[in-house]
Amino acid sequence: MKEIFLLKEGEIALKGLNKRNFEEAFIKNLRHRLKPLGKFEYTRAQSTVYVVPGEDVDVDEAFSRCCKVFGAAAVCRAVVCEKSMESIAETAVEYLGDELSCKRTFKVEAKRSDKHFPLKSPEICAELGGILLDKFTNLSVDVKNPEITVTVEIRDTNAYVHAVRVSGAGGIPVGTSGKAMLLLSGGIDSPVAAYMMAKRGICVEAIHFAAPPYTSERARLKVERLCEKLTPYCGDIKFFCVPFTKIQEALRDNCPEELFTIIMRRLMMEIAQRVAAKEDCMALITGESVGQVASQTLGAMVCTDAACRIPVFRPVIGMDKTEIIEISRKIDTFETSIEPYEDCCTVFTPKHPKTRPILEEVVKAQESFDFEPLIAEAVENTELKVIKL
Numbered sequence: 001m002k003e004i005f006l007l008k009e010g011e012i013a014l015k016g017l018n019k020r021n022f023e024e025a026f027i028k029n030l031r032h033r034l035k036p037l038g039k040f041e042y043t044r045a046q047s048t049v050y051v052v053p054g055e056d057v058d059v060d061e062a063f064s065r066c067c068k069v070f071g072a073a074a075v076c077r078a079v080v081c082e083k084s085m086e087s088i089a090e091t092a093v094e095y096l097g098d099e100l101s102c103k104r105t106f107k108v109e110a111k112r113s114d115k116h117f118p119l120k121s122p123e124i125c126a127e128l129g130g131i132l133l134d135k136f137t138n139l140s141v142d143v144k145n146p147e148i149t150v151t152v153e154i155r156d157t158n159a160y161v162h163a164v165r166v167s168g169a170g171g172i173p174v175g176t177s178g179k180a181m182l183l184l185s186g187g188i189d190s191p192v193a194a195y196m197m198a199k200r201g202i203c204v205e206a207i208h209f210a211a212p213p214y215t216s217e218r219a220r221l222k223v224e225r226l227c228e229k230l231t232p233y234c235g236d237i238k239f240f241c242v243p244f245t246k247i248q249e250a251l252r253d254n255c256p257e258e259l260f261t262i263i264m265r266r267l268m269m270e271i272a273q274r275v276a277a278k279e280d281c282m283a284l285i286t287g288e289s290v291g292q293v294a295s296q297t298l299g300a301m302v303c304t305d306a307a308c309r310i311p312v313f314r315p316v317i318g319m320d321k322t323e324i325i326e327i328s329r330k331i332d333t334f335e336t337s338i339e340p341y342e343d344c345c346t347v348f349t350p351k352h353p354k355t356r357p358i359l360e361e362v363v364k365a366q367e368s369f370d371f372e373p374l375i376a377e378a379v380e381n382t383e384l385k386v387i388k389l
C-alpha cells in the first residue's frame with residue numbers, strides 16, 4: 001500500500017507570525033535531502049508536513065532521512081483513506097494485517113482534529129478495536145502496554161492510519177538562525193558541537209587547520225568524512241582547509257614553549273573569523289568543554305576569547321566526555337572520530353602548557369613576532385570544498 005509520511009512539527013508549531021517562514025525552510029531542507037531519492041510531494045496543514053513519495057522511491061531510506069531533518073518532533077508512516085469508518089477499518093486491516101496477525105496485544109488511538117466527523121475519538125477507538133478483535137483472534141486489548149498501537153487521525157480532508165511513530169530530530173530548521181563557522185578537528189567533540197548548533201537552526205560551515213607534512217593527507221580526508229557524516233543533519237557543508245604549517249613553525253621558533261598552545265589557538269581564532277567574515281558567518285563554534293585539557297581551562301578560554309571579535313559558541317562546554325560520546329554515537333561520527341590520525345594541535349605540543357595563562361603575557365609574547373603576513377597568506381591559501389550529502 002502507498003505510504004506517506006506525517007512530520008509533526010515541534011517548536012515550529014509554536015512560532016507565531018513567523019511560522020510560515022520556518023515551515024518553508026523545513027520543507028526546503030526536506031526537499032534537498034530527499035531529492036536524490038526521487039520525486040516527492042510536500043504539503044502542510046495543521047502543524048504537520050505531509051511528504052508523499054512518488055513511484056519507485058526507496059521509502060525506508062526516505063523515512064530515515066526525514067527523521068534526521070531538524071524541525072519535526074515526531075515522524076509517522078501512514079496510509080491515507082476516506083473519512084468513513086468502513087474505509088478506515090478496511091485500510092487498517094490491509095495495511096497492518098501482517099503485523100497484527102503476529103502480535104498478542106494492541107490498542108487503538110484516535111485523534112479527531114475534524115470535529116465534524118460523526119464519531120468522537122473514544123467511539124472511533126471502540127469501533128475499530130471491535131472490528132480488529134473480531135478479525136484477529138490472536139489479539140487482545142492492552143491499553144497500558146500494547147505490542148502495537150494502531151493510530152487513526154481524522155484530519156481536514158482525509159483520514160490516516162498508522163502504526164509507526166518515531167521521534168523526529170527535534171530542533172528548528174537549519175538556515176533559520178543564520179550562519180556560523182565551526183572549528184572542526186578530527187576529534188569527537190567538534191562534530192557534536194556542529195550537530196548541536198545545527199539543531200538550533202544554524203547553518204554550519206567548517207574550518208580545519210592542517211599542518212602538512214606534520215599532519216597527513218589521510219588526517220584531512222578523515223575530517224572531510226566527518227563533514228559527510230554531518231550532512232544528514234546539517235545539510236551541505238562548506239569545508240575550508242587552512243594551511244597552518246608555516247604559522248606553527250614560526251610559533252615554535254619565536255614564542256615561549258609554555259604559551260605555544262594558547263597562542264596557536266588565538267591564531268586559529270583570528271584566521272577562522274577572517275574566513276567567517278567573508279562568508280557572512282556571525283559566530284564561531286568550537287567543541288571545547290571546561291577543564292578537558294590544558295587549553296580548555298577558564299583562564300585559557302579568556303585568552304582565546306580576547307582574540308575574538310565575534311561570539312564563540314561552545315555547545316558542549318558543560319558536558320562530560322561520556323555525554324559527548326553518547327551524542328557522537330547517535331549521530332554516527334564516533335567511529336570516524338576515533339580513527340587514529342594526527343591533529344595539528346598535537347604537533348609541537350609543549351611538555352608543560354600553562355593552565356593559568358595571563359592575558360597580558362600571552363599578548364606580549366604573540367606580539368614579539370609579526371604573524372600578520374603569515375596569517376594573511378594562510379587565509380589567502382585556504383581551500384574550499386563543498387561537502388554534499
Ligand code: ATP
Binds near residue numbers: 210
Ligand atoms: P575535538 O574532540 O573536537 O578535537 P578536543 O577535546 O580534542 O576536541 P582540542 O584539541 O583542544 O580538544 O580542541 C578544542 C577545539 O578546538 C576543538 O573542539 C575544535 O573546535 C578546535 N580545533 C582543534 N584542532 C583543530 C583543527 N586542527 N582544526 C580546526 N579546529 C580545531
Ligand code: MG
Binds near residue numbers: 185186188
Ligand atoms: Mg582534538
